[in-house]
Amino acid sequence: MDHPLAGTHYPRAVGEFQAWFRTDADCLDYLEWLRWPAGFICPACGHAGGWRLGDGRFQCSGCGARTSVTAGTIFDRTRTPLTVWFNACWLFATGKDGMSALSLKRTFDIGSYQTVWAMLHRLRSVLVRPGRDRLRGTVEVDETYIGGHEEGLAGGRARGKKVLTGIAVEILEPKGFGRCRMRPLGDATAASLHRFVADFVEPGATVITDGWKSYGGLDQLGYIHCPRSQRAARSRGEDPGELQVSVDSAHLASYLNEFVFRFNRRRSRSRGMVFFRILELAVAHEPVRYKELVAVQPSRAVPPTPPQASGHPASLDRPPANRPWRHSG
C-alpha cells in the first residue's frame, strides 16, 4: 500500500493501537487485510477467490487448497499468540533504539527467553526488502569495524574479531543525510568494496570515499568517484562511520538491517506507520525457522534450546472487563 492513512490503516498512537488490537482475533483480521487487501488470493495457484472455512482458514475456489492467513508468512506455525506478536512489534517499531529480548521478556512476563529472542530475530529478518532502490545523488562510502566485545583493537584496517562493515549514506545539500545501507564486508579488497558499491549505489551517482587504494577503479563501474582525505570527512561533523554497536558478529547483518531500517525512517512522523510497514513486510516474508536463526549463532553464545511447548506465552487478549472493582460487593 503506497499511502496508508493514519487512524484508518495504521494506529496513530499507543491508545489507538490498544483499542484496535484487543484480541488475537483482531490481530489475525489485520494480518488478513494486510496480506489480501482486495480479498483472498490462493498462494498455491494464484487464483483470486475462495471461501472461509469454519476453522478460519480459506479454501481456494480454483484448486481447492486450504490455507491459513499466517501460513507461508513470518507467523507461520507460531505458537506465540498474535497479541504478543503485535505488542512486541509495536515496541520494536516505536522504541527509539529498538528493543532487547530481555526487556521484552520482562515487559510481557514471557517465560522463555528463546521465544522472545526468536520473535525479535524474525521481526529483524523482514526489514530488508529485496530489490529495493539503490542510493542516488551523492553517496559517501566508508568502512568501519562493528561488533565484537574486544577492547583496544588497533585502528586502521587491521583484522580482528570485529567485523568490517561497509556503510553507504546519501549526502544531502546543504546538510544532512538521506538513506543509508550497510553490510558486513569480507575484507577491504577492491573486489569487496566494488561489489558493495555496485549493489547499493545507482550507477551515475557521485561516490565519495577516503583515499584507500581499493576504491580506485570506481570510475570504470560508471560512478563519479571523489576520493578525499579522512580528515576532510571528519571535519564535516556528523560522521556516520563512528557508529558503535555491541552485538555478536554472527547476527551482525541482521542488527545492521534493523539499524538501517530505523535510520531510513528516522524522520517518519508516525511510529504507527513504521509498525504498519514491519507487519506489511512480515506477511510477505517467507517463514524463518528457529533452526535457521540458531544456525548463524556462534558456538558458546546465548540461546541453544528451541522453545518448549510449555514455554509459550499466554495471549494478551483483552475482552471488555466492565470495571470489576465496581462489582466486588
Ligand SMILES: [Zn+2]
Ligand atoms: Zn488455488
